[in-house]
Amino acid sequence: DPSRPESVLSAANAVRRSDxxxxxxxxxxxxxxxxxxxxxxxxxxAWDLSDALRRIPGIARVVVGTIDTR
Numbered sequence: 691d692p693s694r695p696e697s698v699l700s701a702a703n704a705v706r707r708s709d710x711x712x713x714x715x716x717x718x719x720x721x722x723x724x725x726x727x728x729x730x731x732x733x734x735x736a737w738d739l740s741d742a743l744r745r746i747p748g749i750a751r752v753v754v755g756t757i758d759t760r
Contacts, residue, residue: 695719698748705742711735715757717743727755 702717702724714729715736724743726736740752 694748698724698746701746702743702749705746706739709739712739715739722750724749724752725755726752727757729758729760731759733757733759
């Protein structure tokens with residue numbers, strides 16, 4: 691079932707692992723909301739990941755949390 695939390699989180703992590711720009715970012719599922727945090731070379735990488743995650747069935751909302759861009 692693609693709407694199960696485990697399936698949604700697994701799909702989100704597969705998208706995150708698909709692009710080296712997202713390597714330092716993490717995705718967590720909190721009450722149906724996917725939260726992105728971690729570190730990235732540019733803040734825009736987190737927003738790009740957010741856009742990609744919104745396309746996954748079962749993900750209604752994506753929030754970009756604290757991103758360290760050092």
